Amino acid sequence: MLMQASGQPVARVAWIASWCLVALLAAAVFSFAFSQLQYGWNWQAIWHYREKFLQGWLITVALSASALLASLLIGLLAALARRSAFLPLRYAAMLYVETVRGTPLLVQILILFYVVANAFGIENRYFVGVLALSLFAGAYLSEMIRSGIESVRDSQLESARAIGLTRAQTYRHVVFPQVVRQLVPPLTGQFASIIKDSSLLSIIAVSEFTLNAQEVNAFTYSTLESYLPLAVGYLLLTLPISLLSRVLERRFYFAT
């Protein structure tokens, strides 16, 4: 009853039973681990700082949403630049993508904030934070967009030419709609990544969810009570997104 080949439809009963089993198992492991812990729980101190958690959580949502939008723009521009006939532009885009994808986000944030932003007199750490996140995600997105553009076959571009579409019309009506359909599922995954990556902005003192949790920990010396809500708070964001991505994947699927 609990067996079904991957890709096959699952019966409702089997679905419920299997999930219950998994939940039970996870609960057993963690309740055992926590019961072994000699730890005096102090949830009251944390409850006192609930406002701070909520504030940080909202900041994280706002930072991630802005970074997602900005990274889309950056990714699109970088993808088009990678396909540009003007070589310096093409190589600049390549350098950007490879550097960003090859170095840790932590280092990028530090250099962007303490070196670049400092040199140009930008002091707003929220702005720099969003910029760092969107430059980081933009590099990954540009590769997704580029492969999406390149997956549109030459025969389609030829058909577009034959029916008299201009280059701009071809992008608008033929290439981009297909790229968007392909992009929606990985894009939702990227959004989940941005949300988690935004926790790194705590090192430049952006007062987001993680930093606020760290501060509460510093005030109350209640480490687990500070970090468990943190995990829950992130899951609250990433889990629905991951489910949404699966729904969208099905919705936007079409055979080529």
Add this chain to the structure above:
Amino acid sequence: MRLDCCAISKQFGPHQALRNVSVSVAAFQSLAIIGPSGGGKTTLLRIIAGLEIPDAGYLRIDEQPLDFSEASLLLHRRRIGTVFQAYNLFPHLTARENVMLPLVVVHGLSRVEANATVDALFERFQLSRHADRRPAELSGGQQQRVAIVRAIAIKPRFLIFDEPTSALDPEMTAEVLDFIAELRDEGRDLIIVTHNMGFARQVSDQCLFIAEGQVLEAGRSIDVFGRPRNPLLTNFLAKVLRY
């Protein structure tokens, strides 16, 4: 219609696709271009369709010289209907949307007008049942028929077919060829490159035989197929008609 090619040459890398081709077909309604693969027939067709620019030479269609600047080629392409071997349709659009796209985007029809045009054409060519399907849900023959409807929906000056049945099985080939013959009978002008000699002979009134980058024989289809003079053509026909 009338077609004049004057000293047209086209080279792809080391491959000389067309060598100094000059040919005039004074009056035809349906022109078939035949010849061995790689002989240059598709290149000539693509130049006529405004999809390729010759390295040298010029072309007149109905006495009008074709200007090879991108801007005039775009206008030229918008006035003719071209159908390729396969993958004519855009996979993210339904059959209806595929036909509507050039009507709305290129030819400035309102969506209501375009819809009405599509309905009428699909009705006439028995495609109504497939209107809301995407290309992947259609057979190869149905896809080609939708592509042909897209080509005629814009009321083109003439139609161009580049091996429209090469990717199809025999049954679907018949379905598409019947469709093209029907269009010919309606009086539409067309130019077709095909490997199907029986069809070329039946559908066309004039015929060009192109091999080794040159037009080796031109004339009425009855003569080209019935009394071939060029030894290469005799050889070619003997080979393709053997089975």
